[in-house]
Amino acid sequence: MRTFAIRARDGVMELNYSEDSNRPPFRKFMITYNPKFSIGDNLENIKAALTGLPIDAAIIENSLDYEFSDTVIGINHQKIDIGLA
Incomplete structure (x- = not known):
């Protein structure tokens, strides 16, 4: 499975693309x-970085922990629902 994992940190979004089920x-x-x-x-910018790469699944490594937060990340002290973006 081809995946990309996103990890949001203050001011930076780190994306890791894998062609082997989120393994190196x-x-x-x-x-x-x-x-x-x-x-x-x-x-x-995420879309531009991943354009042309085949993707089967997305993984959010550090979503915020509250009700209905499965696709919500925090960056630059803002909550972003990337599932709706």
């Missing part, structure tokens, strides 16, 4: 959050 080797992408742009524009 990984293609790593580091996407810096730019507060001058909208959340949507920042999330477009």
Whole structure:
């Protein structure tokens, strides 16, 4: 299975792409959050990084922990529901 895993840290979104069910080797992408742009524009950088890569599943490694938070991450002190983005 071809996957990408996303881990949000303050100001950075780390993407790891795997062609072997989220196991190495990984293609790593580091996407810096730019507060001058909208959340949507920042999330477009994820789409641009992954364009052309076949993907079967996405994994959110550190989603926020509260009700209905399965696809919510925190970056730059903002909550982003990447499932709706």
